[in-house]
Amino acid sequence: MSQITVIAGGPLIADVKTVFAKGLLAFDDQGVIYAGEAAGYDPPAHARRLDVQGGLIMPGLINAHCHGAMTLFRGLADDLLLEDWLHKHIFKAEARFVGPAMVGLCTRLAAAEMLLGGTTTVCDAYFCMDQAAEAYQAAGMRAVVAQGILDFPTADCPDPARNLDLARQFIQRWQGVSPLITPALFAHSVYTCSPQTLTGVADLARELGVIWMTHLSETVAEVALTRRMHNNTPPRHLEALGLLDGLNVAVHCSALAPGEAELLAQRGVAVASCVESNMKLSSGLAHIPTLRAAGLTVALGTDGAASNNDLSMFGEMRLDALTSKIYSADPSCLPASQALDCATRQGARALGLGAVCGRLAPGLAADVVILRGDEPRLQPMYNPLSLVVYAAGAADVRHVFVAGRQVVENGRLLTMDLAQIMAGVRQLAVDVGRA
């Protein structure tokens, strides 16, 4: 019989509509057994018990869009427009420094930062993804690992003509290997992928039964460029190619034209909004209440650490809620419950993991975060959802479990040697800083 863990002693957010004042969560490595009021469950004598001493028990957060290994480029180039930031700095640094060892090391740093900050699932879209998948496995973190594809040479594919073959091999290597790792495909954008490449990615995703995603309508400049290249906006370009129906996640959508949110909803596309990155690059703003009203599943992502510059989903939730209010001149826009829903249940749904994680209910995985009960900024607790979105931060995370396994205990990462990882990244950064 597998070990049952029983967590009690604080409020439990099972999902944004189901909050228990004196909660109890029981689970094993197969999933959640009970999520409810403490009085409703009699723990077996052999269970491991964890008293959270007033701390809040909640589902792990889901970062629906990230480029994990870009932690190496955190703070390398700030305060620039996307086009200058990307073409004058990031693409050059990537061409020089991205490789298998760098991705393995810097993705471990990203995984550590996210787990310590209460994120239990990430969708990481980048290059050298064998090493990224190994990093998330080592971290004990749930990850959708999406092989990046574009039409110019990359660290793992010097010949772009082979990018789909290599992506196929990557998917086939990782399908069914680990319940934590889901391989996927990431076509970088409509301005770096030809119609032929985009069609190839969509066909491969359908053939292998994986999800695919792309950056879409991030800036008005991207929309103008796509109009020049293809005489269409990015979503309508994909629609004309017959690819919108089948696209799983459109990342950003911060420069959509009228009617395009409805079009994405009709085609079943989910949106991963990355508001903090969009704000930093002055890209524009996805108006999440409008997207939700159009019927879209809206997940939240941090994007890479080079444009955020942290990987905190607490920061993302708060900024999403606040920008929605200022954008609408309406403080009732995107209340805490909806912001947390985007970062949990909707995130899981967008990534095809709705039956796996995103809330705490019997049969779902025990991806659990427990906040400190003794933080001044978390007192008092009238409404746990308000506290999570408007007051809590990554530093308030005390314990984290992924698939029932404890990966963070009292703010300390249990699965990897964090000091060694940080020393390795600092060493790499010396060369990046000199370049």
Ligand SMILES: [Zn+2]
């Ligand atoms: Zn991105």
